[in-house]
Amino acid sequence: MATTTFTKKALGVETVEPALTPPSAKAPPLPKKPKPSGSKSKKRDIPEGLWTKCPKCGTMVYDKELDENLKVCPKCHHHFPISSRERINSLVETCTFEEMDADMTSVDVLNFNGVATYKAKLEEYQKSTTLKDAVITGICKIGMHRAMLGVMDFDFLGGSMGSVVGEKLTRLIERATEKELPVIIISTSGGARMYEGMFSLMQMAKTSAALAYHAQRRLPYISVLTHPTTAGVMASYASLGDLILAEPGAMIGFAGPRVIKDTTQAELPPGFQTAEFLLDRGLIDAIVPRKEMKERLIGYLDFLTAGEKAAVSS
Numbered sequence: 001m002a003t004t005t006f007t008k009k010a011l012g013v014e015t016v017e018p019a020l021t022p023p024s025a026k027a028p029p030l031p032k033k034p035k036p037s038g039s040k041s042k043k044r045d046i047p048e049g050l051w052t053k054c055p056k057c058g059t060m061v062y063d064k065e066l067d068e069n070l071k072v073c074p075k076c077h078h079h080f081p082i083s084s085r086e087r088i089n090s091l092v093e094t095c096t097f098e099e100m101d102a103d104m105t106s107v108d109v110l111n112f113n114g115v116a117t118y119k120a121k122l123e124e125y126q127k128s129t130t131l132k133d134a135v136i137t138g139i140c141k142i143g144m145h146r147a148m149l150g151v152m153d154f155d156f157l158g159g160s161m162g163s164v165v166g167e168k169l170t171r172l173i174e175r176a177t178e179k180e181l182p183v184i185i186i187s188t189s190g191g192a193r194m195y196e197g198m199f200s201l202m203q204m205a206k207t208s209a210a211l212a213y214h215a216q217r218r219l220p221y222i223s224v225l226t227h228p229t230t231a232g233v234m235a236s237y238a239s240l241g242d243l244i245l246a247e248p249g250a251m252i253g254f255a256g257p258r259v260i261k262d263t264t265q266a267e268l269p270p271g272f273q274t275a276e277f278l279l280d281r282g283l284i285d286a287i288v289p290r291k292e293m294k295e296r297l298i299g300y301l302d303f304l305t306a307g308e309k310a311a312v313s314s
């Protein structure tokens, strides 16, 4: 009778093949797992272009939520940069913005040639921003008020003021004077555009002179400073408002802090060149969060044009 024998294996006694065989020194290296295309980013679990990390509080904010919140962090209220078009949409009544001088473009008067030519730079930024230059100007309605509105865009060559920015703003102010309307300019700029040399610097005087004529007619001008507003723009029209408002945390100044520190050889106080620091010292009249900007502008325009309305009705 055939019998089946079983051998009982004692656990841990016989030599078993290890679960993971270490590769011998001679063995060829295991083929690497192919990486999915475009996986150079460290954030492999997060699809690119959907989330943005807040630089202030570190929260990952869903881009759609950020857009709906006017590019303000919902957690810490950090104000992200916002494009000029988005800002106009957030301020004016629907379909009331009529753009002026939309096709005005700069001329390379100096034949500037550095790392890249000025012409090449202009073409590059016109393509990447779909703007012709660093400001959009036009007439609009904010609440019940007709107003002339200029909005700068930092994405176009750092919001620098060349002859186009200067000319478009001057025409905006002159049109306001002619039509007896208030002017609102929302600034963000690294200063004068050095690709245009003296032609960019003279825009400071030109815009300031246009504002002087506007002020002579006792018409209101509200200047809104956003992060960052510096140098030639700050030293001209941005600081000439009857009311000067700023967004929270905006960097505002003339020269950069390093230059000032090197020149004065003095320690700069904490918070130097922020909107909050300048509010304390009286340069700025109010800090207005982006989400309240429209309502506050309407309130200020109500107040600033009250006398004019009273004069008309009497």
Ligand SMILES: [Zn+2]
Pocket: 054, 055, 056, 057, 058, 059, 073, 074, 075, 076, 077, 078
């Ligand atoms: Zn935040």
